[in-house]
Amino acid sequence: MHVHAQQADTTLLLKEVQVTDLRMGPFTKGIAFDTLSGLQIDLNSGSSVADLLATSGKLFVKSYGPGSLSTVSLNGSNAYQTSIIWNGFKIESPMLGQTDLALLPACFANQVIIQHGGRSDLWGSGSVGGSILLGNLPVFNSGFKTMVRSTVSSFEDQFYSSRFSYGSKKIFSSLSLFSRYSKNDFLYHDFFGNAVHQENSSFKEKGLLSENCVLTGKSTLLFNAWLQKSDRRIPPSMTEAGSQTSQQDGAQRLMAAWKYSSGSWQTELRSGFFNEQLIFMLAGPDSSSFSTFINEARVKLVKSSSSFLVAIQDFYSTAEESFYSKSPGENTIAVFGSYAQQLKKIKLDFSLNVRQEWREGTATPLTPSLGIEKKFLKNFIARLTVSRNFRNPTMNDRYWNPGGNPFLKPESGWGTYAAVEHTGPANSKIRFGTTIAAFDNRISNQILWTPGAEYWSAVNILSVHSRGVRISETVDLKTSTLSVSVNGTYSYMKATNAKTATGQSDALNKQVIYTPEHMGAASLHMEYQNWKAGCSYVLTGERYTTSDNLGSLPYHALGDAFAGYKLKIRKLEFELEGSVKNIFNKNYQVVQYRPMPLRTYSLSAKIQFQSKQ
Amino acid sequence: MRKMVRLSAAFICVLLLFSSCKKKDDEVITNVIDFSEGVLISNEGPFSAGTGTISFYNRSTNEVMQDIFQLQNGFPAGNIVQSVEVYDGKAFVVVNNAEKIQVVNLQDFMYRQTIGSLSQPRYFMGITPQKGYVTQWGDGSQGQLKVVDLLNGNTIKTIDIGKGSDRMIRSGRFVFACNAGGFDPFTFDPVNDSAIAVIDTYGDSLYRRIQVGYNPGGIVEDMFGKLWVICYGITDYNNPGNDRNGALVRVDPSLLIADYIFQFNTHEPGMRIAINETKYTIFYKVSGAVFSMNATSQSLPSNNIIARDFYGLGFDPVSQLIYGTNATDFNSSGYVVRYEKTGALVDSFPAGIIPGNFYFIPE
Numbered sequence: 005m006h007v008h009a010q011q012a013d014t015t016l017l018l019k020e021v022q023v024t025d026l027r028m029g030p031f032t033k034g035i036a037f038d039t040l041s042g043l044q045i046d047l048n049s050g051s052s053v054a055d056l057l058a059t060s061g062k063l064f065v066k067s068y069g070p071g072s073l074s075t076v077s078l079n080g081s082n083a084y085q086t087s088i089i090w091n092g093f094k095i096e097s098p099m100l101g102q103t104d105l106a107l108l109p110a111c112f113a114n115q116v117i118i119q120h121g122g123r124s125d126l127w128g129s130g131s132v133g134g135s136i137l138l139g140n141l142p143v144f145n146s147g148f149k150t151m152v153r154s155t156v157s158s159f160e161d162q163f164y165s166s167r168f169s170y171g172s173k174k175i176f177s178s179l180s181l182f183s184r185y186s187k188n189d190f191l192y193h194d195f196f197g198n199a200v201h202q203e204n205s206s207f208k209e210k211g212l213l214s215e216n217c218v219l220t221g222k223s224t225l226l227f228n229a230w231l232q233k234s235d236r237r238i239p240p241s242m243t244e245a246g247s248q249t250s251q252q253d254g255a256q257r258l259m260a261a262w263k264y265s266s267g268s269w270q271t272e273l274r275s276g277f278f279n280e281q282l283i284f285m286l287a288g289p290d291s292s293s294f295s296t297f298i299n300e301a302r303v304k305l306v307k308s309s310s311s312f313l314v315a316i317q318d319f320y321s322t323a324e325e326s327f328y329s330k331s332p333g334e335n336t337i338a339v340f341g342s343y344a345q346q347l348k349k350i351k352l353d354f355s356l357n358v359r360q361e362w363r364e365g366t367a368t369p370l371t372p373s374l375g376i377e378k379k380f381l382k383n384f385i386a387r388l389t390v391s392r393n394f395r396n397p398t399m400n401d402r403y404w405n406p407g408g409n410p411f412l413k414p415e416s417g418w419g420t421y422a423a424v425e426h427t428g429p430a431n432s433k434i435r436f437g438t439t440i441a442a443f444d445n446r447i448s449n450q451i452l453w454t455p456g457a458e459y460w461s462a463v464n465i466l467s468v469h470s471r472g473v474r475i476s477e478t479v480d481l482k483t484s485t486l487s488v489s490v491n492g493t494y495s496y497m498k499a500t501n502a503k504t505a506t507g508q509s510d511a512l513n514k515q516v517i518y519t520p521e522h523m524g525a526a527s528l529h530m531e532y533q534n535w536k537a538g539c540s541y542v543l544t545g546e547r548y549t550t551s552d553n554l555g556s557l558p559y560h561a562l563g564d565a566f567a568g569y570k571l572k573i574r575k576l577e578f579e580l581e582g583s584v585k586n587i588f589n590k591n592y593q594v595v596q597y598r599p600m601p602l603r604t605y606s607l608s609a610k611i612q613f614q615s616k617q
Numbered sequence: 618m619r620k621m622v623r624l625s626a627a628f629i630c631v632l633l634l635f636s637s638c639k640k641k642d643d644e645v646i647t648n649v650i651d652f653s654e655g656v657l658i659s660n661e662g663p664f665s666a667g668t669g670t671i672s673f674y675n676r677s678t679n680e681v682m683q684d685i686f687q688l689q690n691g692f693p694a695g696n697i698v699q700s701v702e703v704y705d706g707k708a709f710v711v712v713n714n715a716e717k718i719q720v721v722n723l724q725d726f727m728y729r730q731t732i733g734s735l736s737q738p739r740y741f742m743g744i745t746p747q748k749g750y751v752t753q754w755g756d757g758s759q760g761q762l763k764v765v766d767l768l769n770g771n772t773i774k775t776i777d778i779g780k781g782s783d784r785m786i787r788s789g790r791f792v793f794a795c796n797a798g799g800f801d802p803f804t805f806d807p808v809n810d811s812a813i814a815v816i817d818t819y820g821d822s823l824y825r826r827i828q829v830g831y832n833p834g835g836i837v838e839d840m841f842g843k844l845w846v847i848c849y850g851i852t853d854y855n856n857p858g859n860d861r862n863g864a865l866v867r868v869d870p871s872l873l874i875a876d877y878i879f880q881f882n883t884h885e886p887g888m889r890i891a892i893n894e895t896k897y898t899i900f901y902k903v904s905g906a907v908f909s910m911n912a913t914s915q916s917l918p919s920n921n922i923i924a925r926d927f928y929g930l931g932f933d934p935v936s937q938l939i940y941g942t943n944a945t946d947f948n949s950s951g952y953v954v955r956y957e958k959t960g961a962l963v964d965s966f967p968a969g970i971i972p973g974n975f976y977f978i979p980e
Contacts, residue, residue: 195692241666243696245716287756406854455947458852458885508946517948550663550970552949597666597693 030311030344032126033355034375034389036423036441038062038118038476041489043529043536045110047566047583050155050163050184050608053116053138054105059564059585061493061525061542062118065105066518067594070601071188071207071236074106079120079421079443080470080499080519081133085395090138091228093259093276094127098321098334099294101130101398107234107253108138111153111165111182112213115139120474121421121443122393125357125373128317128338129396129414132447133470140228142217146171147616158604160187174219183210190601193591195242202239202599204247209234223264230257242597254281270304294323294399309346315339321399328403336363351379357391369394369416383428389421393447397462401451407461415464417447437478445470446502454505467503468516472496487531494524501551511551518595520545522559534572539565539587549596560592568608579610652685653724656933656940657708657976659701660969663948669698670969671710671726674953676936676980681966683950686710686719689726694719700974704743705767708976711738711751718751720770723978732770735763742785742792744818748773750792752782757800762814764821776823778814786836786844788870791824792816793844797834798886813846815873829875830864835890839912840897843876844868847901850884860884865901865910865917879917889930893958894937902930907939907960922960931975938963942972 040060048056054074058065066083067074075083084101087094088108096103110116115138122132148170155163162185169178188205211232218225232255240247259276276298284290302315319336344355358372373391380386397412421443428436450466474495481488499516515521522545529538541563549555568581582605589603655675662669670684671694686694695715702709703723709732710719718732718741737754744750751763760782764774781799785792794814812826813833830848837845850863863884867877881903889902899910906921907930927941928951939956943965951972954965 241696243662243666243668243693244714245695455944458887459854505946507943508949510945510949549667550949551946554950555970595666597668 030306030346030353031313031342031355031357032123032375033344033353033377034387035123036120036387036389036421036439038120040116040118042114045114045116047581049111049153049165050157050161050606051110052106053108053110053113053136056110056116057105057118057136059540059542061523061527061540062495064518064520064523064544064547065594067106067600068598069202069205069239070190071106071186071205072238072598073104075102076105076136077519078118078134078136079445080468080472080497080516081122081445081447082516084398085122085130085132085415085447087127087131087135088138089127089135090230090257091140091226091259092261092274093257093278093298094130095257095278096130097280097294097398098296099292099323099325099399101395101400104253105136107209107232107255109182109184109209109211109232111167112180112211112230113138113140114143115141120423120441121389121391122419122445123373123389123391124371124393124395125340125342125359125391128319128336128359128361129368129394132393132395132415132417132419133445140213140215142171142176142215142226143169144171144176144219145173145616146176147614149615150613151610152612153608153610155606155608157186157606159190159601160185161606162186169215176215176217178213178215180213180215181211184208190599190604192599192602199602202601204237204249205239207234207236209236222266223262226259226261226263228257228259230255232256239599242599248286250285252281252283252285255279268306270302270306272300272302272304274298274300274302290326292323292325294321296321309348311342311344313340313342313344315341323399325399325403327405328399329405329408330403332399332403334364334399336361338362353377363396368396368414383426383430385425385427387421387423387425390418392416392418393445395447397451401462404462406459407453407456409462412451412462413449413464415447415450417445419443419445433482435480435482437476437480439474439476441474441476443470443472443474448503452505454508463505465503465505466501468499469502470497470499470516472498485533489529490527492524492526494522496522504551508551514551514553515548517548517551520547520559522546534570535568536570536581537565537567539563544594555596557593557596560590561588562590562592563587575614577610577612577614579608579612581608581610582606583608650682651724652708652726654978654980657701657703657978658942658953658968658972659698659710659974659976660951661697661699661713661971661973663970664697666696667970668693668695669710669712670694671698671701671708672953672968672972673726674966679966681953681968683967683969685726686721690721690728699738700740701976702741702743703976703978704741704749705746709741709743709749711741713737713739718765720767730770732765732767734772736761738763739783740785742787743767744787744792748821750785750794750816752778752785752794754781754799757781760796760799762794762816762823774821776816776821778816778823779812779826781832782814783833784835786838787818788838788842788844790818791870792818793827793836793868793870795833795836795846797849798832811848813844813868825873827868827873827875829866829868830878830880831861831884832863832886833866834886834888835901837890837892837899838896839892839899840895841912842870843912844870845890845892845899845912846875847888847890847903849886849888850881852884852886863888863903865890865899881917887928889927891930891932891939893932894934898958900930900932900939902927902941907941907956909958909960923956925954927954928971929973929975931977933975933977935977935980940975942968944971944973947971 064077088103117137119135151167165182167180185208189201214229216227234253238249256279261274263272278296281293297320300317305312317338322333338361340359342357361368371392376388394416423441426438448467449464476493479490525542527540543561566583571578658672660670695712697713699713779796781797783795783797785794815825817824832849833846835847846866851861853859863881865879905926907923928944929942931940943952955963
């Protein structure tokens with residue numbers, strides 16, 4: 005199994021017993037995965053997962069500003085309908101039902117995969133449009149490695165990180181630390197075209213990640229801990245008077261897993277503990293927090309051409325929020341079963357999965373799925389997923405006072421995702437990869453907070469129909485000294501309100517707000533001996549800001565470029581990298597009236613010591 | 618050949634990006650339209666980071682123009698346009714969350730000056746061509762009346778007058794300002810709210826407080842010179858034991874006391890009051906319906922005239938029609954719906970996002 009670790013030019017072979025296989029092997033046949041390259045992760049390592057996804061151009065990141073709240077919209081779904089999975093655990097807040105991706109540092113994951121299409125069978129509530137999988141894959145046989153990195157960017161942005169790791173044949177352990185401060189008084193254009201500085205936008209954050217993995221004869225033990233603290237000032241929008249608001253976020257994420265293999269049987273026990281705190285400062289401090297405890301047991305049987313998996317999970321969440329009508333403690337039990345079959349004669353693999361959850365004793369919709377993967381002609385693969393997906397109401401939807409409704413039903417619906425991939429000749433210098441994909445997603449009982457006579461309340465009222473296509477083309481050229489990769493992506497997404505609340509018929513059949521119909525990106529990466537360079541161009545289409553589609557934000561196109569030089573002296577490696585973001589100095593907004601920076605620069609220096617070559 | 622096809626596929630993606638995009642036109646037109654006769658509608662705009670707007674309805678042509686502030690000036694008014702007031706040939710656009718008043722010429726709506734240094738301003742009233750009053754909520758604990766200089770836009774004086782200082786009306790030498798409770802019309806503070814503040818315009822000072830019902834939010838004057846105040850009552854979501862019903866209270870502006878109280882059997886923070894062109898018939902919105910009552914009535918009407926809820930309510934003395942606003946989902950364009958005094962539906966026209974208040978320019 006090949007994996008791209010943080011160093012783009014190193015590939016290390018890992019054992020068959022894959023420890024944190026985000027793709028779950030045969031049970032996820034039919035899913036279209038889009039893996040971000042190690043180089044992309046490395047380029048954004050001084051920043052957040054939000055920036056990493058935004059610069060990839062592969063999906064729309066709804067960002068309120070650099071360092072500010074950022075959520076993703078996958079395949080026409082909203083932020084509540086995309087799951088964020090860390091090493092197989094959902095980390096979104098049970099109170100909000102979403103994750104702020106600006107708070108996830110890109111340097112804490114060495115694998116970032118976009119999973120297209122909802123798969124509530126795998127991940128439960130919330131995986132409707134798709135998921136973002138973040139993984140920390142252990143790198144065995146890597147010896148001792150020490151890495152220190154510093155990135156300085158415009159507007160007093162300083163990022164420092166260090167990573168100490170050790171990988172032998174059977175043990176892998178690493179400790180990563182990072183800290184970042186940014187004054188973030190970036191330049192943007194005001195209403196009159198003058199370049200002005202953003203105010204009240206500084207932030208600082210620091211974090212620690214410990215990854216540990218031990219292989220014994222038949223067992224694999226895994227333990228990861230992620231601790232983080234952030235302090236952000238929240239800037240005003242362009243139409244507000246000013247802002248003194250700030251927000252502190254703390255997260256403690258711990259996970260442990262034990263996997264035991266014997267012959268064709270595999271047992272796995274996993275536990276995760278996720279704790280987050282939020283203090284919002286406006287007039288006075290407003291605190292909220294949640295804790296989620298996840299436990300899972302899996303049994304897998306892998307035979308020559310068929311595999312079976314049965315899993316049982318328990319999620320227990322508690323939350324503290326002064327506006328809640330009660331302090332909730334919620335327990336959810338889930339059972340999952342999967343049957344995967346390889347039909348080698350016709351080169352077709354399929355997996356049939358089903359999941360049933362009970363939240364506080366009440367059953368949520370049964371979510372079956374069918375995934376098919378077929379190889380045909382010489383280098384073509386066709387993938388198809390049909391699944392039923394659902395999204396539970398969040399704690400805010402149910403307990404917020406006033407307006408929350410504890411009897412809200414989950415949103416649910418069916419989704420289909422199909423993709424055809426072609427990979428060019430395996431042994432030639434030039435390789436081509438083409439993907440054409442299409443999807444169709446229907447969700448009903450979508451929760452909407454609607455105004456009433458006295459206050460707003462949450463109701464199951466909307467139906468949304470999302471559909472679209474995606475085309476992606478990659479050309480890779482590799483010689484002994486030069487490697488070039490050209491990539492182009494285009495996606496078209498139509499997400500419309502099939503049903504609206506009464507009195508809101510102007511939104512009927514209109515495009516959902518902040519969901520661009522068109523998105524595209526083109527990029528070029530080159531590596532020649534010790535040099536690397538590249539550029540990318542990301543285009544985000546027009547998006548509507550009002551549900552009747554009368555208000556909109558124009559399309560914007562952003563260009564980035566980078567260049568770097570690497571020097572190897574025995575066991576030491578020095579790397580210097582410079583990059584420019586928004587090269588064409590465009591004034592743009594992702595969310596209306598929330599400024600985004602004009603051109604910014606960044607310089608990064610990295611020193612790495614490796615005991616093994 | 619295959620290689621060429623493959624390579625061009627990569628570029629096709631890039632080409633598709635451009636062919637599918639539409640460029641947005643951005644022009645500022647200086648219209649020769651005259652805004653000095655008609656109806657101004659203030660639209661709050663979306664709550665988070667949007668801008669409020671002003672719509673203009675022309676009574677003779679039955680045409681409505683949207684977003685006239687941005688159209689004439691090229692920049693948005695700001696976050697949450699609470700109200701618009703016309704005085705001395707100028708329009709005063711009170712932008713609550715941008716904490717300023719944009720002052721424009723009424724005729725062409727071109728920007729003149731900003732009145733700043735405000736803290737959550739709500740309503741404006743011109744007193745003399747040199748002086749105006751602004752009610753503001755401040756930090757929420759105490760509302761203020763700001764006396765502002767209309768020549769240079771500066772604050773002359775600030776007076777604490779009660780929690781959630783809101784709509785005002787002038788009667789003779791005094792200005793009567795409602796204190797509607799502000800950010801939390803949940804609690805009853807007999808000193809700071811639930812009273813009308815009486816301001817003496819000669820000295821710009823707080824003359825007295827008149828105790829009315831809980832959380833007074835709207836005020837009109839009838840043909841007899843009496844003032845009618847609509848009071849929201851108390852709605853405590855955390856502790857319904859604290860709830861108190863609202864009321865319609867009549868105030869005598871010469872004796873400076875409340876002389877008649879009509880108790881409602883309900884409480885809600887969004888009640889509205891308006892009065893007809895002869896100042897004899899009072900219209901008020903409560904419990905999701907609009908009621909009509911004469912100034913000489915001894916009791917509240919039992920039947921409504923319009924069985925429909927509105928966000929804002931007003932009465933145009935020129936066309937003699939009731940104006941209600943429908944904010945739809947509070948995230949897209951709302952509507953103004955017009956009715957006869959009998960409650961018969963006349964027509965409706967589109968407005969901006971969350972239309973809330975009106976200014977009916979006399980003809």
